[in-house]
Amino acid sequence: MDTTKSKITGLRMILCNYYSYKVNIVGEQLKTLDKPTCIALIARFRKDKQTYVEALACFVKLCEIDMKITINTDNLAGFKKEVDFYRFIIPFLTDYQRSLVMAYDDQYYLSFPECVGATISILSDREIPDETGALVLLDLKDMGYTSPNAHLDLKSCKLVLSQMAKMHAAPIAVKLVSLEKFKAQVVPHLINARYRKKPYGHLDARTLTADVLKMNDLSDLISYINSVIEYSKSATELDIIEDDTWFTLCHSNFNIRNLMIKYDPTGNPHSCKIIDLKYYSYSHCCDDLLFFLFTSVDIDVLIECYPSILDYYYTELILNLNKYPIGKKAVPYTKEHFLEEVDVQGQKVLTQIIQAQAYTTCEGYRENGEPILGPLFTKRLINTIFTVLNIT
Known part of the structure; x- marks a missing residue:
């Protein structure tokens, strides 16, 4: 070039x-x-x-x-x-x-x-x-937007989730109300070009996880975690869709590196924009949600507020869906169903989350470009495993 x-x-x-x-x-x-x-x-x-x-x-x-x-x-x-x-x-x-x-x-x-x-x-x-x-x-920078230089606090997290919910709701609603229009205007751009490369895919999630578990006296979990990672990898590679109720247009690499946020004079987040859309796909909305939360939100916020954060996203999604004339087609979108989907999709995207965390938490890079991992990666990885897999 x-x-x-x-x-x-x-x-x-x-x-x-x-x-x-x-x-x-x-x-x-x-x-x-x-x-x-x-x-x-x-x-x-x-x-x-x-x-x-x-x-x-x-x-x-x-x-x-x-x-x-x-x-x-x-x-x-x-x-x-x-x-x-x-x-x-x-x-x-x-x-x-x-x-x-x-x-x-x-x-x-x-x-x-x-x-x-x-x-x-x-x-x-x-x-x-x-x-x-x-x-x-x-140019967003010319308009006052900046790239986050740290994992997001609760206010910034909620701002992004509101934007994510709007982004997810529109395709779902059009699909429900005007399926033929969705097929004619959106679907061709989902199948004309397949982007095969997966971000962070070269890292071995099993090795990353095993090293952390051994250092924290959690070796007894390695076998179980490896089996989940293998399931996660196969689910991603096979890409089998049995029910697309919660499917929408997803970013598919939704993390702080692909967000720009504008702050008001007092330092509070005011608005955000989603950037770098080359990975977008017709996928489960929880894939974007979970990938964002476990790669981009401050770990202490996540530990303290995870259930309420899930509730916030769901509430925003339904609020936006109800702005469309979907009527009785909204019936499947219950909170109970949503939380079940969170558990299922969490296991499916676990490998991608672990691979991405190595970059979003790293302390720097080696000469070969590989991330240098430290305590933040360890803390975030352990929290992710215990939360996604409901380990107590």
């Missing part, structure tokens, strides 16, 4: 479509961020015949081209999925909500950065991403 990129291909057309005006680019200031495919952009331009110059701060994600191999289908699929999410799924669900005259604050697109433009290629007939593809979003 070219790290000396001087301009974004097709930016003028993207801005013309965004503003519905003829736009003339005056200048582009680009800064490469943590990887060559992520760029901070300040675009300067004039609209139509105006004499003054405007500026727009954007975050740009380019399609990652792997120079080591000829074709990396994971990179291509991940980029296409995220572009499709912004181009098709967000507008469809938002337009559906507007057709019901739902409140502005409930609209689906507000959960994510605003999209300026998204394309897999400047060539209109292309179906596969190329080097000219770009996802251009408004």
